Amino acid sequence: MKAVQYRSAGAAPEVVTVPDPEPGPGQVLLKVAAAGVCHSDIAVMSWPADQIPFPLPLTLGHEGVGTVAALGDGVDGFAVGDSVAVYGPWGCGTCVNCAEGKENYCLRAKELGIMPPGLGAPGAMAEYMIVDDPRHLVPIGDLDPVKTVPLTDAGLTPYHAIVRSLAKLVPGSTAVVIGTGGLGHVAIQLLRAMTAARVIALDVTEDKLALARTVGAHEAVLSDEKAAARVRELTGGLGAHVVLDFVGAPPTVRTAGAVARVDGDVTIVGIGGGALPVGFGTLPYGANVCAPYWGSRKELAEVLDLAHAGAVDVHVETYSLDEAPLAYERLHEGRINGRAVILPNG
Ligand code: NAD
Ligand code: ZN
Numbered sequence: 001m002k003a004v005q006y007r008s009a010g011a012a013p014e015v016v017t018v019p020d021p022e023p024g025p026g027q028v029l030l031k032v033a034a035a036g037v038c039h040s041d042i043a044v045m046s047w048p049a050d051q052i053p054f055p056l057p058l059t060l061g062h063e064g065v066g067t068v069a070a071l072g073d074g075v076d077g078f079a080v081g082d083s084v085a086v087y088g089p090w091g092c093g094t095c096v097n098c099a100e101g102k103e104n105y106c107l108r109a110k111e112l113g114i115m116p117p118g119l120g121a122p123g124a125m126a127e128y129m130i131v132d133d134p135r136h137l138v139p140i141g142d143l144d145p146v147k148t149v150p151l152t153d154a155g156l157t158p159y160h161a162i163v164r165s166l167a168k169l170v171p172g173s174t175a176v177v178i179g180t181g182g183l184g185h186v187a188i189q190l191l192r193a194m195t196a197a198r199v200i201a202l203d204v205t206e207d208k209l210a211l212a213r214t215v216g217a218h219e220a221v222l223s224d225e226k227a228a229a230r231v232r233e234l235t236g237g238l239g240a241h242v243v244l245d246f247v248g249a250p251p252t253v254r255t256a257g258a259v260a261r262v263d264g265d266v267t268i269v270g271i272g273g274g275a276l277p278v279g280f281g282t283l284p285y286g287a288n289v290c291a292p293y294w295g296s297r298k299e300l301a302e303v304l305d306l307a308h309a310g311a312v313d314v315h316v317e318t319y320s321l322d323e324a325p326l327a328y329e330r331l332h333e334g335r336i337n338g339r340a341v342i343l344p345n346g
């Protein structure tokens with residue numbers, strides 16, 4: 001079968017032919033309908049060889065939706081042909097965090113060498129993929145695979161970040177979303193669906209800000225050195241109750257800290273290498289800073305429920321498997337509006 005692989009440190013992803021996978025006992029084989037293109041892959045592909053935490057070559061794609069093609073021995077609860085989304089942050093399934101469905105915070109994954117598909121295990125950018133356990137599948141029913149696949153990361157990750165701050169997002173509150181790309185444009189929709197907060201979006205180009213407005217941002221502000229002052233002005237000088245940074249670079253974490261309100265939450269989701277110092281006097285009194293990772297199994301089911309209710313509409317650009325390297329190139333250049341989705345089976 002054809003697959004998109006990251007084959008050697010620093011090289012661009014390549015479309016190659018690999019052996020057809022077969023499900024072992026307890027595993028599920030999916031025929032992949034759609035695979036999302038995440039900016040994290042670009043970060044991973046920029047790491048030097050000695051910092052890559054998994055062996056190469058690696059089949060990319062940590063957002064996957066497909067149909068069940070075969071069940072390994074002992075698997076029940078799914079039938080061939082079922083349409084399913086893949087829960088990506090695989091854990092051990094038995095530690096206390098996994099027992100609560102928080103496999104993104106598995107206590108033993110590292111020790112056991114368990115890695116997510118597309119970030120260590122073979123991923124979704126291939127005609128077929130292996131899912132290690134049926135508990136990592138959520139049925140999607142009649143949802144469109146293409147518009148649903150980004151929800152497994154670009155939806156789940158912002159959802160997890162928002163849930164931590166829900167109690168602060170009361171009527172009259174303000175949420176700031178920095179970076180309105182794949183994750184950010186879904187975050188705006190989730191904030192609008194789940195809270196009464198006023199949403200202020202920041203990005204660097206007019207077309208990204210236009211998308212932010214289209215998906216529900218009340219205000220869209222150019223992310224430059226004047227952005228923090230502008231957000232303060234829009235919040236009557238008080239700042240935002242919750243700031244979600246989907247860039248995480250040094251200038252954006254600075255902005256995030258500068259627009260937070262007393263007792264506000266700053267959540268750094270982007271992995272752009274920025275760090276926000278926390279210490280008495282560096283931030284408004286009581287401010288909380290957190291850098292979360294992905295989301296729980298329960299939260300993925302909840303995000304998909306929101307999709308069934310029509311509360312989120314992911315903006316997608318589709319590409320064939322052969323065009324996947326081009327999609328990565330465009331994402332790197334900031335030329336994707338919404339999420340790029342690869343269609344491995346056409
Ligand atoms: P994306 O490229 O689709 O979106 C990033 C957006 O940020 C773009 O719209 C870009 O124009 C904008 N941007 C760039 N510089 C900016 C600046 N200075 N100010 C404001 N906006 C700016 O990327 P994505 O796939 O949505 O991923 C976003 C980030 O989240 C990446 O760093 C990715 O690695 C990270 N991520 C983290 C997790 C996690 O679990 N913590 C999960 C998924 C993705
Ligand atoms: Zn991702």
Ligand code: ZN
Nearest residue numbers: 092095098106
């Ligand atoms: Zn675990």
